[in-house]
Amino acid sequence: MQVSLFKSYLTAPSSPYKGGKSRSEIQSDKPIYKLSSNENLLGASPLALQAIQDNLHLLNEYPERTGESLRVALSEFYQQQLLPASFITANSGVGIIELLVNAFLEEGLECIASNPGFKPYFRFPEKVGAKVHDIPLVGDNYLLDIPSILNAINERTRMVWVCSPNNPAGTYIPKYQIDELIEQLPEHVVLVYDEVYYQFATAEDYSTALPYVVAGKNAIGINSFSKAYGLAGLRVGYAYSTPEIAAYVRLMRRPFLLNTLSLEAAKAALKDNDFIQKTVANTNAGKAYLYPEFDKLGLQYWKSQANFILTKPDMDAHEFEAKMLEQGIMVRPVANFGAPGCVRITIGTPEANAALVAGLKKVLV
Ligand SMILES: Cc1ncc(COP(=O)(O)O)c(C=O)c1O
Incomplete structure (x- = not known):
């Protein structure tokens, strides 16, 4: 009988949960807006x-x-x-x-x-x-x-x-x-x-x-x-x-x-109720700004109850990720979350959201 040191279900091929990339994994000499991990861009409480x-x-x-x-x-x-x-x-x-x-x-x-x-x-x-x-x-x-x-x-x-x-x-x-x-x-x-x-x-x-x-x-x-x-x-x-x-x-x-x-x-x-209120207000304002901008650009998206928006660009999700990174924006393709072709984008500060829209205008031409 072949006995193995390793548990077969641990070594069976399956895509692992890796989590989003950290800023340090990104090589860039430009400032980067990290809109890929649903973090709070206002900072910490x-x-x-x-x-x-x-x-x-x-x-x-x-x-x-x-x-x-x-x-x-x-x-x-x-x-x-x-x-x-x-x-x-x-x-x-x-x-x-x-x-x-x-x-x-x-x-x-x-x-x-x-x-x-x-x-x-x-x-x-x-x-x-x-x-x-x-x-x-x-x-x-x-x-x-x-x-x-x-x-x-x-x-x-x-x-x-x-x-x-x-x-x-x-x-x-x-x-x-x-x-x-x-x-x-x-x-x-x-x-x-x-x-x-x-x-x-x-x-x-x-x-x-x-x-x-x-x-x-x-x-x-x-x-x-x-x-x-x-x-x-x-x-x-x-x-x-x-x-x-x-x-x-x-x-x-x-x-x-x-x-x-x-x-x-x-x-x-x-x-820290004040911080939560500020954070939620910033997210709601971000949605109010981004939804019409996405509409104008013809970018398909789902209305969100969270601090991010799921989008479906008219191009390969990884190509979109790479092109957005060239514009200084980190976003997250989510095929491994069961949403093939889709990309998740965190709602940021007004400045980050404006940079996102400027980037989208270049990438989605
Ligand atoms: C749905 C959901 N659950 C749980 C978590 C876990 O968050 P954390 O491990 O950072 O507390 C996340 C983070 O992305 C999430 O999106």
């Missing part, structure tokens, strides 16, 4: 930056073991609708996704995700040997195909991933669909609801996972400090669920998972 400065003297000591003070701060942020015991904190939203996959999946178990979608929902389960059923989103508005999701559920299924606002589409799942799905999920399946762009959603029938969790449903809301709070470089995220599910997932957490500066910055950021 000033309250978070101050907290980092104020806590530098603590770095010789270990941080809190379980990050409890952040869970307490989150409970306050959610106005006590959730107890500290309902939260899970980790090194980023992707770190939360990894904890969830390790907590709920293994070889022989399954989950359901929908393309276009965030790559880790597909790649991370494969890393533990679990199977992912892709039930694609349907129609121009990218809605859930609920009958097919329910049909794909069996006794091996543990999770259904929903992303709203969706990365890469920027579209959202209306509340009636979440209601319909959650009502029909069996007890052994949890709805994992990735809402890391929720601050930007303006649709009246948008809902986070909060009311479902408060009602005691098997649901988990995933959040991140990388987007609206502008702390992508710090790597902090959290999730909330019922105290039972949260306590179970926390079993996967190692002690001292969050460092002192991350803990203090995240707590301060939660108090």
